[in-house]
Amino acid sequence: MSDQMLVTAARMLADGEVCVAGCGAARQAARLARAVHAPRLTVLGDDGTVDGLPAATAGVADLACWLQGGRVDVGLLAADQVDAFGNVNTTVLGEYDEPTNRLAGVGATAEIAAGASRVVVLLPHRLPAFVERVDFVTAPGALAGPLDRAHLGLRGSGTVAVVTDLGVLRPDPATAELVLTEVHPGVTVDRVRAETGWPLEIADEVGVTEPATAEEVAALRGG
Amino acid sequence: MATISPLADAVDALVHDGAEIAFEGLGAAVPAAAARAVLRRRPRDLTLVGTAPGPAGDQLVGAGCVRKLVFSRLDPGLHRIRDALVAGWPAPLEIEEHTQAGMAARYAAGASGLPFATVRDGYTGTDLAALTHVATVRCPFTGAELTALPALRPDLAVVHARRADRAGNVQLGGAPGVRKEAVLAARRALVTVEEVVDELEPEHAAVVLPAFAITLIAVVPAAPPDRHACDDAVDRSWAGVSGDRVRFTSWLEEIRA
Numbered sequence: 001m002s003d004q005m006l007v008t009a010a011r012m013l014a015d016g017e018v019c020v021a022g023c024g025a026a027r028q029a030a031r032l033a034r035a036v037h038a039p040r041l042t043v044l045g046d047d048g049t050v051d052g053l054p055a056a057t058a059g060v061a062d063l064a065c066w067l068q069g070g071r072v073d074v075g076l077l078a079a080d081q082v083d084a085f086g087n088v089n090t091t092v093l094g095e096y097d098e099p100t101n102r103l104a105g106v107g108a109t110a111e112i113a114a115g116a117s118r119v120v121v122l123l124p125h126r127l128p129a130f131v132e133r134v135d136f137v138t139a140p141g142a143l144a145g146p147l148d149r150a151h152l153g154l155r156g157s158g159t160v161a162v163v164t165d166l167g168v169l170r171p172d173p174a175t176a177e178l179v180l181t182e183v184h185p186g187v188t189v190d191r192v193r194a195e196t197g198w199p200l201e202i203a204d205e206v207g208v209t210e211p212a213t214a215e216e217v218a219a220l221r222g223g
Numbered sequence: 224m225a226t227i228s229p230l231a232d233a234v235d236a237l238v239h240d241g242a243e244i245a246f247e248g249l250g251a252a253v254p255a256a257a258a259r260a261v262l263r264r265r266p267r268d269l270t271l272v273g274t275a276p277g278p279a280g281d282q283l284v285g286a287g288c289v290r291k292l293v294f295s296r297l298d299p300g301l302h303r304i305r306d307a308l309v310a311g312w313p314a315p316l317e318i319e320e321h322t323q324a325g326m327a328a329r330y331a332a333g334a335s336g337l338p339f340a341t342v343r344d345g346y347t348g349t350d351l352a353a354l355t356h357v358a359t360v361r362c363p364f365t366g367a368e369l370t371a372l373p374a375l376r377p378d379l380a381v382v383h384a385r386r387a388d389r390a391g392n393v394q395l396g397g398a399p400g401v402r403k404e405a406v407l408a409a410r411r412a413l414v415t416v417e418e419v420v421d422e423l424e425p426e427h428a429a430v431v432l433p434a435f436a437i438t439l440i441a442v443v444p445a446a447p448p449d450r451h452a453c454d455d456a457v458d459r460s461w462a463g464v465s466g467d468r469v470r471f472t473s474w475l476e477e478i479r480a
Contacts, residue, residue, distance in 0.1 A: 046323065047249050047398050064324030068343050091320075096354060102305045106351060107275070107296035108323040114344035140348035152348050153368065 002165035003220055004184045005122060006032055007212040009076060009163040012120050013038050017073040020044040020063065020112055025122045026076035028220070035219040044072070046108035063108065067115030070155060075116030077109055079123045081134050084177050084198045086141025086159030088113060088121055089134035096136060106138050113139030118160040125164035125195045132198040142176035166192050168209065172201065182207040225391025225414075225434040230441035233413050234260040237379050237439060245272040245330075245377040246279050247405040252397035253277050254383040256443035257415050261381075262286050263479050272377055274326045274401050278461040280304065284316060285471050291317040293375075295326050300462030303471060312468065320355050322346065325372050327401045332374035333408035339371045346370040380409035383443075384432075387416045388423045391434030396426075403430050411438040417445040 006025060010033040013019055021030040021043055030043040034051075043051050044063060066072055080103050081089035090109055094100035113119055119141075123129055141159035142148060149158050159178075162169040167183035179201040180192055185208055193200055212220075228236075238244065238261055248254055258279035265288065272293040273280045278301070283289050285303030297304055307316035321329065328340035341360065346352040347370065360371040382405060385396030393414050395402055406412040414437050423431065464474045 047400065049398060064327060064342070064345075067324075091351070096350070099309055102297065102308045104298065105294065105296050105320055106322050106345075106349070110322050110349050110351070111324050111342075111345040114347065137348070137350040143348055149348070154344070154348055 002124065003212050003217060004209065005124070005163055005165045006220060007216045008168060008182075008184070008209050009120055009122055009161075010036065010216070011210075012161060012163070013041055013074060013076075016040045018042045018044065018066075018071060019074045019076060020046065020067070020072050020108070020116060021076040022046045022078060022107065022109070022112075025078045029076055029122065032216065032219050035222070036216055046112070064111055067108075067111050068155075070115070070117070072112075072116045073118070075112035075119045075156075077112060077119060077121050077139065079121050079129075080104075081129050081131060082121055082123060082159075082162055083131055083134045083141070085144060086119075086121065086162060086171055086176075086178055087134050087137045087143065088139040088141060088159070089136045091136040091138045093135055109139040113141070113158065114154045114156065116156045118157045121159050121162045123162070123164060125166040125192065127195050127197055130196045130198075142171060146174065146176040148176075166195065167206075169200075177201060179203050180206060182209050184209050185211050225387070225393075225437035225440050227387070227389075227391070227419060227440045227442070230256060230260045230415065230443060231263070233439040233441045234264050237411055237413050238264055238266050239378075240266050241268045241270075242266070242378040243270040243272060245375070245380040245405040245409055246276065246283075247274060247380065247382050247400055247402045249275060249277075249398045249400045252383050252395070252400065252402065253279055254381045254415055255279060257381045257383070257413060257441070258282055259478055261288070262475065265479075272375065272405075274323060276301065276304065278465070281461070281465055282475075285313070285465070286475055287313040289316065290314075291319065293319045293321070293326075295321055295323045300459070300465060302462070302465040302467075306468070320351055321357075321372065322351075325357075325370075326375075327404055329372050329375040330401055330404035330408040332372070333376040334404060337374055339373055341369040341371055343367070343369055375408050377405070377409040378411065380405040380412045381415075382406055382412070383415045385416065386418045386420055386423065387414065387440050388420055391437055391440055392423060393432045393434075393437060393440065394423050394426065395430040395432065399430060403432060406432055406436055412436060413439050413441070415441050415443045417443065 009029040013033040015038040092099035322345035332340035
């Protein structure tokens, strides 16, 4: 997984916050934040762990209570496919009944997307994964517009950032469509466009993310 | 009240064709030995329930023991389940998917004698809501719309735990998952343990299941050292066997020999 992607996602987590992170890249980014700049970040696992420890008091059912009760600030989701409205697919590629590829399924992804105050989505930026409309809405981003979440009573803000190995996309508040706001050092806007399967909006001023520091790289290698 | 029994006898007594069987547990808490014992018994038409079915679920599906799989998450490396879903090998597999919290809530409802559970989040706004077995209900107090989920009441729950005492009380240990919920929801429960002790030492935050909730206990060799379920959710050696029909078939023959 790209260091710059993990580092950029980790920097979006603030000290003292409560985050929930599934396995893989999401958990790596959360642990990185704890190690480097957010020592009091609570990292809840979707497997019922708290800061990596199995805790009988934090079973899967407790996690659901905390999410629905509004106690979780940020959810980190690793996606297989994402669309222009930040909706996440981790269920199937192709048709549900006749999938071309069967993915991991929902797990806690949908609850996190609904209940966490904000959601950061992580995935490598590749054309087949960045589609105008996901094959399957496993977890709702903005669905199809800025009012859809509120209309359905979904608590959190949904996807506030999609962090990839090329840069960062954030929703336009007016349309809820993702806009390219930052690229990683050395990445061109054209390259991002070429790996995105819809006419991607580009921010007026596209920022460049800070390269990973030696401390961040060391923390990633160490844990 | 729980009885301690050899594993093969316990499986013979509790696993029947067509039964709905829950296998629960993550990481080192997977009921691996029990899964192998079930494979040897060669049941047919099982409804297998598992929040994250893992290699145990993959083996049972690959062996053609499962008609329907009820689950929340398929870890990478479970190629037998994917082969059944995409290519219908060795037989087509019916599926019913739920969110992780949905599975926990369904077990809790079953354990409490309630016909259904409710959740607010996890289905609303997703494509799963229209494809799986859920409904919408209105809260009689606040008017809020909620998702209703049918209770789970499996014929049998199979879980692995650290130890039991001679009276049949079980101390779980490891990542909790939804083992407790599954055992309490099921009509019968088979628990594999690594040791039987005279008395359970109180352990902070350790879940103890009372003997009255358990049918049979079998002692099996200790699982590999505990690791976070997340870090290596599916044993890489299993992914290798699972990835190839021929390798899997000879693995299965060996297990059954």
